[in-house]
Amino acid sequence: MYKLMIVDDELLMRVGIRSMLNWEEFGYNVVGEAGNGKEALELALEVSPDLIITDIKMPVMDGLKLIQEASCVLKTCKYVILSNFDEFHYVKEALKLGAADYLIKSEINETSLIELLTSITQKLQSEQINPANVSSVALDYSKSLRHLKDSFFQDIVSGFICEKEVASKAEELQFRIRSDQLVVIKFFVNYYEKAKKKYIEKGEKLLRFSLLNIMEEIIPSKWEKDIFVESSSEYWVIVNVLPETGSIQADLHKLCTKLLSSVKDFMNLSLTAAVSTIVPDFRYIRKACEEAEFALQHGFFTGSNQVLHYKDVLQAPARQEVHEMLTPEQERDFLKLWVSKDYNSAKKFLEAIRSDLEAQRANESSVRKQYILLMETIQSHLSRGTERGKRNSTEKSPYEIVLKGECWEDIHQDMLEHISYYFINNSQDMQEHTHADVAIEIINKYYAEDISLQGVASQINVNPSYLSRLFKQEKGENFIAYLTRVRMEHAKNYLLSKELKVYEIAEKVGYHNYTYFSKIFKRSVGHTPEEYRDLQQESM
Numbered sequence: 001m002y003k004l005m006i007v008d009d010e011l012l013m014r015v016g017i018r019s020m021l022n023w024e025e026f027g028y029n030v031v032g033e034a035g036n037g038k039e040a041l042e043l044a045l046e047v048s049p050d051l052i053i054t055d056i057k058m059p060v061m062d063g064l065k066l067i068q069e070a071s072c073v074l075k076t077c078k079y080v081i082l083s084n085f086d087e088f089h090y091v092k093e094a095l096k097l098g099a100a101d102y103l104i105k106s107e108i109n110e111t112s113l114i115e116l117l118t119s120i121t122q123k124l125q126s127e128q129i130n131p132a133n134v135s136s137v138a139l140d141y142s143k144s145l146r147h148l149k150d151s152f153f154q155d156i157v158s159g160f161i162c163e164k165e166v167a168s169k170a171e172e173l174q175f176r177i178r179s180d181q182l183v184v185i186k187f188f189v190n191y192y193e194k195a196k197k198k199y200i201e202k203g204e205k206l207l208r209f210s211l212l213n214i215m216e217e218i219i220p221s222k223w224e225k226d227i228f229v230e231s232s233s234e235y236w237v238i239v240n241v242l243p244e245t246g247s248i249q250a251d252l253h254k255l256c257t258k259l260l261s262s263v264k265d266f267m268n269l270s271l272t273a274a275v276s277t278i279v280p281d282f283r284y285i286r287k288a289c290e291e292a293e294f295a296l297q298h299g300f301f302t303g304s305n306q307v308l309h310y311k312d313v314l315q316a317p318a319r320q321e322v323h324e325m326l327t328p329e330q331e332r333d334f335l336k337l338w339v340s341k342d343y344n345s346a347k348k349f350l351e352a353i354r355s356d357l358e359a360q361r362a363n364e365s366s367v368r369k370q371y372i373l374l375m376e377t378i379q380s381h382l383s384r385g386t387e388r389g390k391r392n393s394t395e396k397s398p399y400e401i402v403l404k405g406e407c408w409e410d411i412h413q414d415m416l417e418h419i420s421y422y423f424i425n426n427s428q429d430m431q432e433h434t435h436a437d438v439a440i441e442i443i444n445k446y447y448a449e450d451i452s453l454q455g456v457a458s459q460i461n462v463n464p465s466y467l468s469r470l471f472k473q474e475k476g477e478n479f480i481a482y483l484t485r486v487r488m489e490h491a492k493n494y495l496l497s498k499e500l501k502v503y504e505i506a507e508k509v510g511y512h513n514y515t516y517f518s519k520i521f522k523r524s525v526g527h528t529p530e531e532y533r534d535l536q537q538e539s540m
Contacts, residue, residue, distance in 0.1 A: 002124060003047060004028045007040040007054035007066065008082060013105065017053065020110055026117045037061025037069075044070050044077070051120055053103075055082045056094065067097045076127060078120050082108075104399065149173050153228040153236060156286055163283040170282055177226050178240050179281045183252060184288035185237045186296055187215075187259070190270040190304035190406060192233035208232050210267055218262045219255065236292075238285070241278055248278065249309060256307040270305045272296065277310055300364045303407045319363035324370040326377065334377060335446070339459050341423040350374075350416055354408075371402045371411055378422060380445075435462050436474040440482070447486045448510045453479045487511070488524045495533045502529045 004023060008014045014033050023030055031047045034040035037054070038061040044052065052070070056063040067079050081094045081102040094102065100123065101116060152173055155161045161169065167179055189195055189211075196207060208229060215227055215237065228236040239255075241248050256273040263269050274296035276288035291310040298313045299306060326334070330353070337345040353374065357367055401418075405411035438460050443451065456479075457464040471479045487509040494505040503514040511517035522528050527535065 001029045002027055002050040002121070003031045005032045005034065005040060005044060005047070005049040005052045005054075006030065007034045007037065007052060007058070007063070009035050009055060009058045011035070013055070013082070017108065017113075020108070021113055021117075026114065027121060028117065037063060037066035040066055041069055044074060048074060049077055050124055051078045051080065053080045053082065064093055064097060067094060067099060071098055076124070078123060080116060080120070104403075107397070107399070149175075149226070150229045154230060157230075157236075157289045159286060163286070166282040166285065175226050177224050177238055181241045182279050182281070182285065182288065183239050183241055183248075184276040184279075184285065184292050185239070185252070185256060186274045186289070186292040187235040187237065188272045188274070188296060188299070189233040190272055195269050196232065207267075211235065211263065211269075214262055214266055215259065218259050223255065236289070238288075249275075249311065253307050253309070260305060260307065264305070272299045272304055273307045274299070275307065275309045297364065300367075300407050303409050317361055319361050320366075322357065322360045322362040322366040322370075324357070324362070324366060324373065326373065335449075343420055343423065346419045346423070347416060350412060350419075354412060367408055368402055368405075368411070371415055372399065374415060375399060375402060375418075378419060434470070434474060435460055435467055436471045439467060439471060439479065440475070443483050443486055447483065447490065448508055451483065451510065484520060484524060488521060491517075491521060491529065492525070492532065495529055496536055498533075498537075502533075505529065 001024070006014050006017055008017075014035075018030055018033070028051065031049060032043045034043055036058045040052065040054065041061065052066075054063040054066055061069075063081060070077060071079075079094070079099040081099050082105055083102055084105055100120060103112060103116065152161070152169060156166060170179070212227060212229070212235075215235065219225055219237070219239070222242065224240040226238050228238075230236060239252075242251060252275050256275065260271050260273060263271050274292040274294075276291035276295070279285065279288045295308040295310040295313045298308050298316075302308065330349075333349055337349055353370065357370060362370070401414045402411055405414065439456050442456050442459065453468060454464050457467045460467075468479055471477075471482070475482060477485075491505055491509045494500055494508060495502075500508070502518070506512070506514045506517035509517075511520070518528055521532070525532055
């Protein structure tokens with residue numbers, strides 16, 4: 001039986017997760033809960049859990065700090081992050097710190113928890129097989145010069161090594177590079193999760209070994225270099241720049257392009273390279289690493305298989321946070337294309353959204369948020385029978401694609417593909433309804449718009465007179481009566497609160513003339529809107 005801890009500052013979230021499964025049926029025993037990272041760390045050191053499910057944002061100590069502190073002591077413990085849609089940048093940091101997976105809070109259900117436990121259990125079991133042999137191999141590997149150099153370099157990147165110590169330690173570990181005129185290049189394997197499936201039988205070590213060999217072979221001997229492994233998808237190369245015979249940046253670009261091309265030819269993998277400026281000696285390696293990381297982030301906008309130079313990225317106009325919402329005009333355009341189910345209109349609509357974001361120089365976070373907003377808009381327009389979320393059990397949900405997509409173009413194309421998919425399925429589902437059923441769905445969704453019998457009949461391609469007769473026959477009331485009843489029910493709900501004035505409520509339920517709204521309301525309810533509000537307040 002594995003030991004599980006649940007950490008979240010919201011009591012209801014902890015109770016909800018704990019109550020969602022019979023954990024013991026899946027081999028887990030809930031050994032404790034905590035409301036912040038500090039409490040969780042103290043408890044974890046006592047009970048030594050195998051799995052900690054933790055929120056990211058918490059008071060006193062957050063989830064990132066908890067993982068960082070606990071992983072130093074609890075070597076075999078696995079961590080799963082709880083996050084919201086707008087916290088994906090924290091999720092990235094958590095995954096870098098060693099978190100095994102993450103869960104979106106609003107999407108947690110019994111199925112997602114079972115899938116998570118299955119994955120985590122497999123990892124825990126694989127690490128427990130032949131523990132003596134595993135520890136022996138790990139010990140041998142940790143003693144290797146390669147591992148020591150990789151660990152040391154990671155400490156440099158993380159800022160754990162004093163700048164003054166770098167030179168002496170580099171000499172001790174037999175660095176091949178000189179401490180002058182250094183450039184740091186970071187290589188990132190694009191679409192790594194997909195790429196590693198090709199090597200699943202022989203493990204990630206083969207992928208890593210192959211990439212290192214290609215880098216050693218392709219980078220000419222005239223470049224003094226050292227190669228460090230951060231993970232199976234991230235590699236650092238430090239070179240001493242050549243005596244200036246031309247453009248150093250051009251030489252580096254040519255070198256990186258050749259390496260990217262070779263990896264594509266030999267392994268059919270796509271890499272992105274990010275190149276720092278020249279730094280004078282070992283003391284500035286961390287600064288160069290930060291430059292390379294900064295340049296690599298620009299890959300979200302340029303796409304995969306690119307060589308990105310810090311100098312060029314820095315000179316480009318700055319990206320900024322954009323608080324995007326769909327404008328009323330965009331809402332109307334989306335409604336038109338959704339009703340028409342026209343793929344080309346959807347394509348133009350998405351292109352306009354992207355052009356607007358690019359014109360405002362939106363940053364990565366803002367772009368992802370806007371596409372999440374679009375996906376939520378799409379979901380809100382789906383008919384009840386249309387399948388939502390994943391198209392099958394092996395595919396990522398649309399939200400996962402937006403959150404985890406490596407570049408803007410991928411997210412954009414996936415969004416277009418999902419809209420096309422929903423067009424087809426929503427149309428098929430609508431065909432299974434009678435025309436009166438479809439009319440009711442349209443009224444229920446768009447009652448606040450300028451909706452009419454003629455307009456709805458036009459949307460579903462039937463004659464207005466025919467729709468009117470069919471509606472009365474099937475639903476027992478005419479079209480206008482049903483529309484009015486829906487509007488009045490929503491108006492009554494708004495009137496329960498004093499936040500909105502009556503004329504504002506009229507607008508919200510589809511009436512632009514307050515006097516007409518008040519007249520219709522009294523005829524339907526028996527009281528004026530003001531009288532109804534007062535009566536409801538008195539009865540509370």
